[in-house]
Amino acid sequence: MNRNFTLLVASVFAVGALTNCQNTTEAPAPVAETVFYGDTSVRAELFDDPHSYSTAESVVSRLYWEADVDFEKQIIRATALWTLGGKSIGDSIVFDTKDLKIKQVKVSGLPAQWHLGKSDALLGTPLVVMLNQGDKEVVITYETSAESEALQWYPAELTQGKRMPFLFTQSQAILARTWVPCQDRPGVRFTYGAKVKVPKGMLALMSASNPTQKSEDGIYEFSMPQPIPSYLLALGAGDLAFIELGERSGVYAEPEMVRNAAFEFSQTEDMISRAEYLYGPYYWGRYDMLVLPPSFPFGGMENPRLTFLTPTVIVGDMSLTSLIAHELAHSWSGNLVTNATWNDFWLNEGFTVYFEMRIMDAVYGPDFADMLEALSYDDLQRELAVMLEEDPDATRLKQNLEGRNPDDAVTAIAYDKGFHFLKLCEQTVGRERWDAFLKGYFDTYKFKTRVTEEFLQELAGLMTQEEWNTVGVEEWVYGKGLPANCPFPASNRFYIVDEAVKMLLGVSPEDPDAKSMVYLEQDVTIRWTTHEWLRYIRGLEAGGATVGHYRLADANYGFTGSPNPEIVAAWYTAILKTDFEGFDPKVYEEKVESFLTTVGRRKFIVPMYASMLEGDEKRQAWAKEIYAKARPSYHPLSQQTLDQLFADHQ
C-alpha cells in the first residue's frame, strides 16, 4: 500500500466523525469497510435509457480490470472481469462496446456462447453473452483500437518535458464503451479494482485510490470501493509528479508544471470543507487532480477521486479556480446523485453550477460569485438567441435525446438555464430552507440515480402551492426559452467594467488623443482579474467595436501578449471577425496559429475557428490551413466538433 493510505483512512475517519457514525476512539477501519456502498440494484421501471444496449434483466455490480497499455501500438490489451449483481439474472447479459476487438468471453470460468449484434455509428455494438442459472462472472478479453474515441495518445514531443508520451481517457457521456466493454448507462453502478501495466518510468492513475510515486516495474493497482456509473471510469498515464495540497487533496502534473499547479489550486482544501459544510460529507476519501495536456477538449472532468483538468486554468493568479469548485461540486451533484439518463443531464450540470457558485461565494466572497453569475447569464442569453432559431426544442431542461448524441445536450441550457432555475427556487423559498432541502436530497439519494420527475416530486414536497406557481416550475423544466422571471444577476465589479466599455466605444479611434482618453488608471485595472477582462472584451464585441477600437484597447491593455489563454481566446475570437486593419498581420498570424496548434480546449478553439470562417475567402483558407496542421494533435472529440464546423461552412 502506498503512503496515500494513511491519509485516506484519516480522511474517511474525518467524514465518519462528521456523520457521527463512527466511534472516534477506535482505530479506523480500512476504507472499503467504512464507506457507504449504496444500492447498486437498478430500478427496472426507469430503465428506459436510449443510449445503452444493456437491459434490466442482468446487471453488473463489480469490475476487475487488468490492462496492458501499449504506447507503441497505441492500444490497450485488457481483461474485464464483471461480477453480476441484482436479483434478476436473465438468460443473457448485454454489454455496450464500440470499436473494441473482442478476443474471448468466459462465463464462470468456461468459454461462453456470445455474439456481437448490429453496429450503430453512435451507440456501437452490443455484446450479448449467454448465461446459465447461477452464473456470477463474465470475463471479457479484448483490445481497444485506433478508433477508440475515449482515448487520446499524446506524443512525447508535445508534452512539456518531451520525455514520455501521455495517455488519457474521457468516458462521459457514452465513450466508456470504447475502452471497456460495459453497461454504459448512468443507471448502472459498480465498484471496481484494477491492475494496470504502463511503460517503466510512467505513473498511471485512475478514478480510484491512486499511487503518489512511480513504481519500479510500471505496474499499478487501484481500488474504487464506492459504486460509480461507467461514465466515471478514467485512466491517465504519463511522466507525472505529485504534490500534496492538504489532508485529503493533491495535484498530479508533469514535473515542469506541478509546482505552478499546486500554487494555482492551493485553495482546494478550503473548497472541500466549505462544500461539506453546505451539503454534507464528501464521500470519496481523497480529492486529487490531474493536469492533462492542453489538448484536453474540456475544462474539467469530475472523475471521482481524480478530477481531470485542462492546463489552461493555470494562469498564476488563482482567478480560474471556479473550475475546481465545479468539478468538486460534482462529487455531490452527479457522482453521488446521478442523472438517471442523459435526458436528465441538467440534473448533473445545473445543480453543479449552482453548487459551484455557492462554493465560490463562500471562498472568494459574493462580489466574485456575482461576476461568475453574470457571465453565466450572458452565456445563456447568447446561446439561447442562436438555439431558439436553430433548435428550439433543445432549450428545454428535460431533453429527449433518443437517436441523438448526448453531447448535443452539452449546452448553456443544462448548465446556465439549470443554474438560474435553481437560483430562482432558492430565492423563492429562502436560502435556509433551500440548503436544508438540498442537503437532505443529496443524503437520501446518495449512490443512486434520479430522473427529472423524481426531483420535481421532492421539490413539490418542499414548496407550497403558491411558491410552486410563483416559480412556474413546469414552464422552467419543460418549456422552451427562458421564463420572464429568470433572476438577473447584477455585479458591482462588472458595473465598472461596463462603464469602461462605454468610455472606449464613445471615442473616435482616429482622434489623436484617443489612447490617453480611454486609458483607465492603473489602480482600476490592476485589480481586474480574468473575468473583468472577459466582460470587457465581450462588451466591446456586443457594443459593435470597430477594428480601430480594438487596436486602441490592445495598445492600452496588451491583450495580444496576455499569457492567460481565457483572455487571448476571447480576444482572438473578437479580432478574427474584423479585417485586421492596422494590426501587424505577421504578429497576429503567428500568435493565432501557435495558439491553435497547441491548445485543443473546445471552448476556446471552436469560437476562434468560427470567427475565421465568418471572414472572407482568404481568412477561411487560412483557417483550413491551420486546422489541417493542428488536427492530428487534437482530441477525437474536438476533431469531431471541428470537422462538423468546417463541413457546415463548405
Ligand code: BES
Ligand atoms: N462533466 C462535464 C464535462 C462533460 C460533460 C464531458 C458532458 C462530456 C460530456 C464537466 O463537469 C464540465 O461541466 N466541464 C466544464 C466546466 C465548466 C462548466 C466549469 C467544461 O469543461 O467546460
Ligand code: ZN
Ligand atoms: Zn460539470
